[in-house]
Every structure is written in structure tokens, then in C-alpha cells.
Amino acid sequence: MRHQPTLSTKLLAMGTAFLLVALASIGFTLWVTWKLEGGAAAVNEAGRLRMNMLRMVLAQQQEAPQKFAELAQRFDRSLELLRTGDPARPLFVPWSDATRAHYTAVAREWQAIRAHWRAQPPTREEALARGDAFVTELDGFVQAIEEQIARWTSGLHLFQLLMVALAIAAAVAFMALSYLLVLNPVMRLQQALARVQRGELSTRLAVEADDEFGQLTAGFNRMAHALQASHQDLERKVRDKTASVEEQNQRLTALYQLSALAADAGSLDALTQGFVQHVRRVAGADAAAVRWSDEANQRYVLLAADGLPQSMVEQEHCVVTGACECGQTQAQARMRVIPILPATDMQLPHCREAGFQTVISVPVQLHQRLLGEVTLFFRRSYALADDTRELLASMARHLASSMENLRVAALEREAAVAAERSLIARELHDSIAQSLAFLKIQMQLLHGAVARGNDGARDAAIAELDTGVRECYADVRELLVHFRTRTSDEDIEGALRATLSKFEHQTGVPTHLAMSGQGRPLAPDVQIQVLHIVQEALSNVRKHAGARRVELRVQRHPRWRFEVHDDGQGFDPAAVPPDSLHVGLGIMRERAERIQARLTLHSQPGGRGTRVALELPPPGADDAPPAAVAAADAGQPITFALPDSPT
Structure with a gap:
């Protein structure tokens, strides 16, 4: 992109041009004057030659030859001075074709006169005639010089007239340029400032050049734009501020909605x-x-x-x-x-x-x-953005607090249930358990007393009573253990291992726990129900299965699933008396309903074992209806499931 010269450059160029013209004019005048002075000195030197020629004519007739020789040498030096000139005096001939021709004729004539006079001294009349002829030739040389000086003088006069005209033109040009470059931009700025003072803030000036006045014009435009922006953008700033407040309100609303979500x-x-x-x-x-x-x-x-x-x-x-x-x-x-x-x-x-x-x-x-x-x-x-970053951090903190509140609430529920069950366990221990223990002792005493009577009938009755008392006592003790069960905060695996270890210690039957998949932990209250169902299944294995090995399989993903396998004798679920089903599986059914889970029983007689499966609902199914009981035909599994789930 080409840039126009600045105002300083223009003024400097104008001043330099005027200075150069003035210097050139002065130099030319001095040079012409110097030439005229040199020509005048040459005329004087030529006049000295005329006088020297007359003296030599007289010396030829009246004085000694040495005097003539001295005058001749002086004449030669004058001729040589006219030929070479002397800038120091100054003296030089303004050479032209006429002056060169006359000088050549004068020099030749002088050589001829000196050679003739050396060869044969002339008579007085002859010397005067030869001298007059030489002077005439010398006058022609002087006249040629004067004509050349006259021409130089005329040229100097003409140049001076030209300089006068140039000075006038320069003055006019300087005034015109001053108006275009300085006065007119200043007037435009003054007029624009007057309009701005009258309130016309939209006033702008065209930037026609990139010089100092162009920069001033651009600065004026920026100033006017800033004034107009500060005047006109006040409402926009108010709207922006209102929008900012509205944005803050939206963020507060978002946090409020999140708090409401956490509460609900x-x-x-x-x-x-x-x-x-x-x-x-x-x-x-x-x-x-x-x-x-x-x-x-x-x-x-x-x-x-x-x-x-x-x-x-x-x-x-x-x-x-x-x-x-x-x-x-x-x-x-x-x-x-x-x-x-x-x-x-x-x-x-x-x-x-x-x-x-x-x-x-x-x-x-x-x-x-x-x-x-x-x-x-x-x-x-x-x-x-920074504001979005702060909002997301606040929402994450709210989520963390809500998750912790849910965990604390679940722990509180667990604590309440545990406290209630501890109370029940204490009541059972203080009443039923002690009563049954006393009954057991009484039955032993009765066996010893009656042994002296009808041995067969008494022994059979006593054996039945003793067996019933022992089973009732074992059930009460197991129920007490169930009531006092605790789980960990996050994972049920530890509680399951402890339960299997206790079962293995009581029965001598080896057990195995297989955990697969990864999933989020169960809530503490759900863990308690699951653990009780597993313990009830293990209790049934201990009482009825006659198993040699028990395996507990746990699957975490995509949903929690617990399966208790044994290799016992198995049974026909359809042949189980209703009362027995109500006491055993009924308790497991009720616990499954509490956590909205599906309970499935697979068993067949003939040593094929039994499999009890508990499947929890998938995440997000908290609002599903409670589980129901569905009885299958003989040989088919008994399933406790959601009404809309396959059995």
C-alpha cells in the first residue's frame, strides 16, 4: 500500500526546493559575474599588449637590443596569460569562434613580426606600419571579447528577469500550497469541532491523507465516536447489566431447582x-x-x-x-x-x-x-468460561451433599431398624429363649422320672419333646443372630463371607463365594434384607437338604443377583405343605417384597439339589409396585416377581 508523504515531508520538500533554486540562482549569477570579470581583465590585458607593441616599436629604433628582448618576453607572457587565463585574478578570455580566430591571428602576426625584426631590423616607418597593422588585429581580438561579454551581460539580465518571475510564481504557489495543506484542514477541523459543540456527535471527517492532519482527523473521528458511544451506549450498558443480573438469577434458579431435586x-x-x-x-x-x-x-x-x-x-x-x-x-x-x-x-x-x-x-x-x-x-x-466453571463446581458440591444426605438417611434407617431388632432380640433372649432352656431341662428331668414306668411310650414322647425343644431353641438362637446382623457401608461381600464362614463352622459343609461384575453398592437397608434372605436359604439347607457343598454366586452387573446352590437331596415344591411354605419361603417372600426384588426357587427330588435366586430390580425401578408370589406347577420353579416380569 502506497502512503502519501506527510505534511512535514511536504513542507521540507518545498523549502528544500526553494533553497536549491535560490542557491542555483545565486551560483549562476556569481558564475556569470565571475566570467564577466575575467573577460574585463582579458580586455585590459589585451590593451596592455597594444601598449607593449608601441613600446617595442620605439625600443627597436632607439634602445638597446636587451631592452627589446625584455619587452618581447613580457609580450609573450601576456599572450600566454590570455591563452591560459588566471582564475585567481580572475582573468580568462570568454572563448568563442571569433575570439579564437582573432587570438590565433594575433599570435601568428606576433611571431611573424618578431622573426622579421630579428632577421633584419626594420626602418622607423616600416616598424610603425607593421605595429599599426598588429594593433589593428589586436583591436579585433578585443572587440570579439567585448561582444562575448555583451552577450553574457544580456543573458544575466534575462536570467534576473526570469528569477523575478520565478519568485512571484513561487510566492503564489507557496500561498496556494499553504492553503491546501495547512489552512484548509485547520478550517475543516474548526468547523467539525463547532458542529460537535452543537451536539452533532455523528460528525465525521474524511481522512484524505495519512499525514499529520490526517492523523489529527482520524483522532477527531475517534474522539467523536467515543463521545457518541458513551452517549448512545448507556442504554445498551443498562441492558447488558440487566442481562447479567438475569443470568445470575438463572444460575440461582438452577441451583434452587437442584436443591429442590435433592430434597424430593x-x-x-x-x-x-x-x-x-x-x-x-x-x-x-x-x-x-x-x-x-x-x-x-x-x-x-x-x-x-x-x-x-x-x-x-x-x-x-x-x-x-x-x-x-x-x-x-x-x-x-x-x-x-x-x-x-x-x-x-x-x-x-x-x-x-x-x-x-x-x-x-x-x-x-x-x-x-x-x-x-x-x-x-x-x-x-x-x-x-469462568462463570460456567463456578456454576458447575457449585452444582457438583450440591450433588455431593445430596449423595451424602442420602447415605446418611439410609444409615439412619438402618440404625433405626437395627435398634428395633436389638430390642426384639433382647426381649426374645430374656423371655422365650430362657423359657425354652428351662423347658429343655425339665424335659430331661421328666425323662429320668418317667423312665421307671412305661418305657416305650414314655421314651417315644420324651424323644419327640426333646427334639422339638432343641429345634425351637436353635431357631430362636438363629433368629437372635439374624436380628443383630450388620453390614458394611459400601460392599456386601464381607458380610456374605462372614455368613458363609459361620454356616461352614456350624455344619461342617464347605462353601464357596463367587463374585462377578462391577456395580454400585447396595443401600444399607437393602443389604440387610438380602443378607437375611441368604441366611434363611442357608438355614433351609442346614435343616433339610443334607448337602455336601454349598455355593453362593453374586452378580453385580447389569443388576444385582444372588443364587444359593446346594447339591442336596432336593424336593418337590408342589408337595410342600402350605403351612411349611408359609413359614419358610413366606418369610423370604416378605423380605423380597420390601426391596421390590424377585425370588425364584428351583428344586427337584432325587439328589439334584436346590437353587434359590434373588434378583434385584434394575437402577431406576424404585417406583415399581411390590413383588408378588406366583406358584408354578410341579417341577417348575416357585417365583416371587413383579407382576409385569416373567416368572
Whole structure:
């Protein structure tokens, strides 16, 4: 882009041009004057030659030859001076064709006169005649010089007239340029300032050049624009401020809605499912997920998801900590924006396969403990603003508090149930258990007393009483143990192992526990019911199965499932008396109904064993109706299930 010269450059150029013209004019005048002075000196020197010629004519007739020779030498020096000139005097001949021709004729004539006079001294009349002829030739040379000087003088006069005209033109040009370059821009600025003072803030000037006045014009335009913006943008700033307040209100509303959700949610499923939908809507994400982390921070289990492909939900149901960018360790947990690049090596490339370009990981922490994380998925590049970052952090803190409140509420329920059962156990221990123990002792005493009578009838009756008393006492003691059972905060595996170990110690029957899959832990109250159902199943094995081995299989994913297998004699469920079914399986049915689970019994006589299966509802099925009992035909399993589930 070509730039026009600045005003300083223009003025400097004008001044330099005027200075150069003046210097050139002065130099030319001085040079011409110097030439005229040199020509005048040459005329004087030529006049000296005329006088020297007359003196030599006289010296030829009256004086000695030495005097003539001296005058001749002087004459030669004058001729040589006219030929070479002397800049110091100054003296030089203004050479032209006429002056050169006359000078050549004078020099030749002088050489001829001197040669003739040396060869034969002339007579007086002859010398005078020859001298007059030489002087005439010399006068022609002088006249040629004077003509040349006259021409130089005429040229000088003409140049002076030209300089006068040039000075006039320069003055006019200077005034015109001053008006165009200085006065007119100043007037335009003054007029624009007057309009701005009258309130015309839209006044603008065209920037016609990039010199100093162009910069001043641009500065004036910026000043006018700033004034107009400050005047006109006041309403816009008010609207922006109002929008900012509205945005803050929306964030407060989002937090309020989250608090309301946490207050209304009765389970972890309802809380997390509602949270992912809410946080996805607030953040404008394409998908959202909430993952739970165990206390040791070894894995992340998917609690709820919204917008994720079903394949991705299945593939990332359980993620080992550190296996993916999302599964952060507790020491490095922080909010991160993770770009999904095509060339990035990833252990779990499911996000890239699903078309997501950006993932935001928000840790869910409470009191320096990592409970899980919230993951937001975007199918575009997403930059996390500071206000959005603060909002997501606040929502994550609310989620952590709500999860902890649910856990505390479950523990409180468990504590209440445990306290009630402890009370019942104490009552049983203090009344029924002691009574049965006393009855047992009395039966032994009766056996000894009656032994002296009818031995057969008395022995049979006493044996039956003794057996009944022992079984009743064992049942009461087992019930006491069941009432006092506790579970861990997170995993039921420890309680199951303790139960199997106790069973193995009491019966001598070997047991095996098989755990498979990864899933989120059961609520403490659900753990208690499951553990009691398993204990009831083991109690039935101890009483009736005659098994040589018992196996407990536990499956965590996609839903919790517990199966108690034994290799005992088995039985026909259809042939069991109703009363016995009511006492044994009825208790298990009631516990299954409390946790909305499905209880299934598979058994056949002939040593094929028995399998009792307890299947919990999938996540999100908390609002399902209670389980019901369905009796199957002979040889078919007896199932306690949801009405809309297959039996």
C-alpha cells in the first residue's frame, strides 16, 4: 500500500526546493559575474599588449637590443596569460569562434613580426606600419571579447528577469500550497469541532491523507465516536447489566431447582438421573453422565446418563481409575476440559467413536473425599468460561451433599431398624429363649422320672419333646443372630463371607463365594434384607437338604443377583405343605417384597439339589409396585416377581 508523504515531508520538500533554486540562482549569477570579470581583465590585458607593441616599436629604433628582448618576453607572457587565463585574478578570455580566430591571428602576426625584426631590423616607418597593422588585429581580438561579454551581460539580465518571475510564481504557489495543506484542514477541523459543540456527535471527517492532519482527523473521528458511544451506549450498558443480573438469577434458579431435586429425590437413582438431565440442560451439553467412585477410588461406576449412546453406556458402565481421561484419581481430581483429538492415543476411545469433540470432567467431592464425577459431552469444541466453571463446581458440591444426605438417611434407617431388632432380640433372649432352656431341662428331668414306668411310650414322647425343644431353641438362637446382623457401608461381600464362614463352622459343609461384575453398592437397608434372605436359604439347607457343598454366586452387573446352590437331596415344591411354605419361603417372600426384588426357587427330588435366586430390580425401578408370589406347577420353579416380569 502506497502512503502519501506527510505534511512535514511536504513542507521540507518545498523549502528544500526553494533553497536549491535560490542557491542555483545565486551560483549562476556569481558564475556569470565571475566570467564577466575575467573577460574585463582579458580586455585590459589585451590593451596592455597594444601598449607593449608601441613600446617595442620605439625600443627597436632607439634602445638597446636587451631592452627589446625584455619587452618581447613580457609580450609573450601576456599572450600566454590570455591563452591560459588566471582564475585567481580572475582573468580568462570568454572563448568563442571569433575570439579564437582573432587570438590565433594575433599570435601568428606576433611571431611573424618578431622573426622579421630579428632577421633584419626594420626602418622607423616600416616598424610603425607593421605595429599599426598588429594593433589593428589586436583591436579585433578585443572587440570579439567585448561582444562575448555583451552577450553574457544580456543573458544575466534575462536570467534576473526570469528569477523575478520565478519568485512571484513561487510566492503564489507557496500561498496556494499553504492553503491546501495547512489552512484548509485547520478550517475543516474548526468547523467539525463547532458542529460537535452543537451536539452533532455523528460528525465525521474524511481522512484524505495519512499525514499529520490526517492523523489529527482520524483522532477527531475517534474522539467523536467515543463521545457518541458513551452517549448512545448507556442504554445498551443498562441492558447488558440487566442481562447479567438475569443470568445470575438463572444460575440461582438452577441451583434452587437442584436443591429442590435433592430434597424430593428419595433414592440415589432418582437424584442422579434428575441431576444429569438438569446439568445437561444448564450447560448446553449434548450428553451428561454421573459416575460413582468407591471409597478406595479404584473404579468408577455409571450411576445415570442422559444423551449417551446405549453402546457407550454398556462399554463404560464400570471404568477403572486412570484407564480414561475421565476417571481421575483423588490426588489429581480437578475440573478439566478434555479435547478429543483424532490422533490421540486413548485406552477407551468410546467418546471419539460416538462423535464427541470435547469432554468436561467435574469431580464430585465432599470434605476431601472423592465421591465420583460429573461428565459433560459436547459434539463441538467448547471453551469453559469462568462463570460456567463456578456454576458447575457449585452444582457438583450440591450433588455431593445430596449423595451424602442420602447415605446418611439410609444409615439412619438402618440404625433405626437395627435398634428395633436389638430390642426384639433382647426381649426374645430374656423371655422365650430362657423359657425354652428351662423347658429343655425339665424335659430331661421328666425323662429320668418317667423312665421307671412305661418305657416305650414314655421314651417315644420324651424323644419327640426333646427334639422339638432343641429345634425351637436353635431357631430362636438363629433368629437372635439374624436380628443383630450388620453390614458394611459400601460392599456386601464381607458380610456374605462372614455368613458363609459361620454356616461352614456350624455344619461342617464347605462353601464357596463367587463374585462377578462391577456395580454400585447396595443401600444399607437393602443389604440387610438380602443378607437375611441368604441366611434363611442357608438355614433351609442346614435343616433339610443334607448337602455336601454349598455355593453362593453374586452378580453385580447389569443388576444385582444372588443364587444359593446346594447339591442336596432336593424336593418337590408342589408337595410342600402350605403351612411349611408359609413359614419358610413366606418369610423370604416378605423380605423380597420390601426391596421390590424377585425370588425364584428351583428344586427337584432325587439328589439334584436346590437353587434359590434373588434378583434385584434394575437402577431406576424404585417406583415399581411390590413383588408378588406366583406358584408354578410341579417341577417348575416357585417365583416371587413383579407382576409385569416373567416368572
